[in-house]
Amino acid sequence: MSEPLPPGKPGEGTDHLAGIVPLALVAVSAGVLIGLVGGSFRVAVEHAGTLFNEVYAWLRTLPPAYGFAGTLAVALLLTALPLWLTVRFAPEAAGSGIQRVEAVWLGEIAPVKNRAFLPVKFFGGILTLSSGYALGREGPVVQMGSAIGAWAGRRFGLSVPEQRNLIAASAGAGLAVAFSAPLGGLLFTIEELTRSAGARLVIAGMITCAVGVPVAQYLVGDAPVFALAMPDEPRLASLPVYFLFGVACGVLGTFYNRVVMGTLNLMGRVRPLWRAPASALVLALTLWYLPFVGGNGEALNQAVLGGAFSGGALAILLFTRFLFGPFSYGVGLPGGLFAPMLALGAVAGALLGLAGEHVWSGLGLSMSACAVVGMAALFSASVRAPLTGIVLIIEMTGASSLTLPLLLACLPAAIVPFWLGDAPIYESLRERMLAARAAAASDEGAK
Secondary structure (H helix, E strand, O other): OOOOOOOOOOOOOOOOOOOHHHHHHHHHHHHHHHHHHHHHHHHHHHHHHHHHHHHHHHHOOOOHHHHHHHHHHHHHHHHHHHHHHHHHHOHHHOEOOHHHHHHHHOOOOOOOOOOOHHHHHHHHHHHHHHOOOOOEOHHHHHHHHHHHHHHHHHHOOOOHHHHHHHHHHHHHHHHHHHHOOHHHHHHHHHHHHHOOOOHHHHHHHHHHHHHHHHHHHHHHOOOOOOOOOOOOOOOHHHHHHHHHHHHHHHHHHHHHHHHHHHHHHHHOOOOHHHHHHHHHHHHHHHHHHOHHHOOOOHHHHHHHHOOOOOHHHHHHHHHHHHHHHHHHHHOOOEOEOHHHHHHHHHHHHHHHHHHHHHOOHHHOOOHHHHHHHHHHHHHHHHHOOHHHHHHHHHHHHOOHHHHHHHHHHHHHHHHHHHHOOOOOHHHHHHHHHHHHHHHHHHHHHHO
């Protein structure tokens, strides 16, 4: 078994930049590979998702007994196959993977060296994200990016500290590629993954993001993830409302994190042999009766930003997506938490905007502006990386006019969960992963 890298240290590497050229050159190579892999993954997920959405839509035109049976069969295939690939060939490919990158930085586990990991995460992720589960592409691309950085660091003989910097920088580049958000990816590396701003780490992150994003955009295009007309500048009278909304998102994010962890613990007790058909049945029922609830949330986000839902529909979406997102993550498939979380925040914000338009019309609130703020606020509440959330959402939507409401909402959203005793979601996931590894090692030693 490979040994973990020594833990990263805040501020390491800030004293000088001597010998930075090898790291910079390898970072360029890693950025190119991350852009190609991440861009190809996005294209494949888009086409496969369109195909299976058409299949599900066609099945709904059949007589109910046949249509539902077909929906269940497709859901079972798209659940069982990636779950089997993960359990059999690359258990480290399960879930988001971001918590694993953080554990590598902290020296708690070794970087992934399993040759089956990249194909399992890539193809398993395509199947998973095409299935209709509420899972995002960012987790797979972040973890694949870190694996590419780890391979490049070893392949070109970088020192152990430089390998660690490159792994973290490459993971951030994965997020940048997943959302076409280079600054968001860089900030994610600094604020969430490492909580460090050493010069060598920052430079490696800048290079991998600056190289990876345009390479990926060559494959996926350079348009923002969400099409949005520039919202009006917020009125001064509306600013306290955004602050209070941030407090509400802090509470919502706290409960969301706890539901995610509780669902993981509950479903973790179920053997994969039974978890696959049970999960497929829930997915099939969701897609049959509430098709707009399924999916990673990007199409839902776009519809919410466009004002496509009534208040009643938004309330149903808030309740169902609050449960369906954690359930989807609990299955153990290759997929991330970000995109579903952003969709839930957008729905919550749209409800606020709808109330503002009809009840407090003098405040100038709008559904689209509040949905944008909701995305960043719920992200901040769950992940506890408010600066990353603000920049990421601005890059994804182009809504730079909402900078002040974003700041006012994300600040309390990130603070309230601490007061409520809730840990950031990836910290909780990392601690759960380490506890499971320790228990497995203990059981193995007892044999």
